Amino acid sequence: PGAPRAAGLPIRRAGGFPSCQPCGVFVMIFGKIKSLLAVLALALLLAPDAQAAPAKLSSAWMGEHETFVAWYAKQQGWDKEAGLDLTMMPFDSGKNIVESLAAYDWAVAGCGAVPALTTPLSDYLYIIAVANDESANNAIYVRKDSPILGAKGTNPSYPNVYGSAVTVQKADILYPQSTSAHYLLATWLRILGLSEKDVKLQEMEPTPALSAFTGGVGDAVALWARLTYEADGKGFKSAANSKDCGITQLVLLVANRRFAGQHPEQVQAFLKMYMRGIEALRAKPAKELAVDYVRFYKEWTGRELPPEMAVADIQSHPVFTLDEQLAMFAPGGRGQKALNEIVDFSISHGSFSPEQIDKMKGKTQVAARFLEAIK
Numbered sequence: 367p368g369a370p371r372a373a374g375l376p377i378r379r380a381g382g383f384p385s386c387q388p389c390g391v392f393v394m395i396f397g398k399i400k401s402l403l404a405v406l407a408l409a410l411l412l413a414p415d416a417q418a419a420p421a422k423l424s425s426a427w428m429g430e431h432e433t434f435v436a437w438y439a440k441q442q443g444w445d446k447e448a449g450l451d452l453t454m455m456p457f458d459s460g461k462n463i464v465e466s467l468a469a470y471d472w473a474v475a476g477c478g479a480v481p482a483l484t485t486p487l488s489d490y491l492y493i494i495a496v497a498n499d500e501s502a503n504n505a506i507y508v509r510k511d512s513p514i515l516g517a518k519g520t521n522p523s524y525p526n527v528y529g530s531a532v533t534v535q536k537a538d539i540l541y542p543q544s545t546s547a548h549y550l551l552a553t554w555l556r557i558l559g560l561s562e563k564d565v566k567l568q569e570m571e572p573t574p575a576l577s578a579f580t581g582g583v584g585d586a587v588a589l590w591a592r593l594t595y596e597a598d599g600k601g602f603k604s605a606a607n608s609k610d611c612g613i614t615q616l617v618l619l620v621a622n623r624r625f626a627g628q629h630p631e632q633v634q635a636f637l638k639m640y641m642r643g644i645e646a647l648r649a650k651p652a653k654e655l656a657v658d659y660v661r662f663y664k665e666w667t668g669r670e671l672p673p674e675m676a677v678a679d680i681q682s683h684p685v686f687t688l689d690e691q692l693a694m695f696a697p698g699g700r701g702q703k704a705l706n707e708i709v710d711f712s713i714s715h716g717s718f719s720p721e722q723i724d725k726m727k728g729k730t731q732v733a734a735r736f737l738e739a740i741k
Contacts, residue, residue, distance in 0.1 A: 421635075498685050510735050547588035550613065656677050
């Protein structure tokens with residue numbers, strides 16, 4: 367006490383710590399930085415979905431036209447704009463896609479109406495949209511010297527259909543069971559006054575079936591596009607297609623029921639992306655899209671597709687706007703009618719119990735609410 371303060375030493379205040387003007391400024395600046403960081407962190411948390419990573423969405427497809435629509439949309443980045451990161455798994459048939467649901471647990475897929483409605487796991491699916499109409503691209507092929515081509519229009523109601531009861535009876539036919547090609551085959555035989563019991567059937571997936579047919583196996587083979595183009599390229603001739611046989615072959619978009627129940631917003635986002643692809647196909651000339659289609663085909667099948675065939679495939683697959691699709695799925699709409707006819711076909715060509723038949727007739731798989739939600 368009473369001792370003089372040494373020169374240059376700060377004065378001690380209450381609490382025993384010396385005051386320091388530079389330290390006080392630092393504390394003040396640091397506090398402002400902390401406040402600013404807190405505001406930025408809150409802004410990021412409250413930012414729109416553009417800041418969030420796209421949701422992974424797994425899907426299953428065949429190397430066909432309906433897949434091109436999704437592939438093209440993904441190439442344009444439209445899945446990301448919809449908040450999705452679409453992954454696409456390849457399969458050889460719609461039947462295989464549906465049967466893979468338990469193993470791969472995909473969220474959405476594109477496949478023919480027959481497997482979507484009739485295979486055992488079809489109860490786990492919702493039908494959410496129509497991908498395209500493939501009626502002109504399901505066909506029965508024969509060799510160019512086949513006697514089946516010697517008769518045409520033997521049933522006057524179907525003037526463009528080749529074959530007769532005499533030329534087709536006992537024929538050896540390769541076909542993929544429980545598919546759209548099977549539906550066509552059964553219809554073709556009925557038009558000629560025959561049934562499946564009147565021919566020899568060999569169940570085979572389309573790709574190996576065409577290879578076997580090329581190697582001399584069988585008298586006819588039931589195929590769908592893209593393999594119909596390969597059959598044309600090999601010189602085989604179409605004896606009948608679904609359009610000439612008067613049946614509608616819709617390729618559908620389906621969703622895993624469990625996934626759709628948990629993530630309806632992702633299913634809706636997928637449909638927005640896909641419908642954007644459909645709008646592009648309707649707006650752009652097929653010749654403009656052919657370059658991308660050829661690239662898609664090579665990527666998905668490993669085969670080359672001539673540009674003129676790419677144009678033909680695009681032009682022969684009608685696609686439908688949102689309003690058209692909603693009309694198709696309305697009671698009495700042509701889409702609903704086509705699905706009912708497939709159920710009737712499946713019941714008449716399968717070994718189902720009375721309980722299974724009642725269940726198939728009462729199916730309510732069409733879930734138009736996903737389309738309605740994006741209107």
